[in-house]
Amino acid sequence: MRILSIGKTLQHDKLDIVSIEESSLHTLPDIEAFSYIIISGGDGTIRRVIKQLHKMAYSARFILNPTGSFNVVAKLHQVAKVQSVLDALANNKTLQTKKHHYFTLNDEVFLFSAGNMGDLQHIFLAETLRFGLLKNNMGKYLLALLFLLPLHLIMTPFMLLSSNRFFIFTPASFIKKFGSFYGEVKEMKIELEDTYNHIELDGDIVTIRDNLLHIKPAGFINIITK
Secondary structure: OEEEEEOOOOOOOOOEEEEEOHHHHHHOOOHHHOOEEEEEEOHHHHHHHHHHHOOOOOOOEEEEEEOOOOOHHHHHHOOOOHHHHHHHHHOOOOOOEEEEEEEEEOOEEEOOEEEOOHHHHHHHHHHHOOOHHHOOOOHHHHHHHHHHHHHHHHHHHHHHOOOOOOEEEHHHOOOOEEOOEEOOOOOEEEEOOOOOEEEEEOOEEEEEOOOEEEEEEEEEEEEEOO
């Protein structure tokens, strides 16, 4: 059993763990040899790793080491501490897993959130505040929300009625669809006005050079819970 750690150097006396940075993942020639992949980082890091792996016929199980600001995916599945998971693997204990479905937007991947509404402006401003004491905590997101709240209150009703705006947030799947808000992802196409667009995906901001967005379910990953 081999384990790949992405984003942080991890060691265990009884386990074979190879550690690499996220940027080096595409250079790894034998990734299929790893039974488990540890991802250290936030939701954006998980998204970028899955983007690189999702087209491969590959069935590793994922161990999350949440070190981001929100860690939505890790909280949704109530993942165990990475050290306790490694100890359990070393002792040949059976680990529980949960499926987490992910989706594609053109050539991009997202796990729970995508949009060009208030979420996009919120992430833009929060990332601008990523310095000093705010760099590695949720304070930047709370401040950004306070700054933008009046704008959100005014603009959100209009955005919900717009065919060029959308917001997907799958943790709110009890709301199937409300205007241009989607809690459930089905295959759909959204036509935008321009061919150069900024889109928020799981807290990342990506640029889509196309005015037609093709969004659909793409698969799932198995996440170790405990």
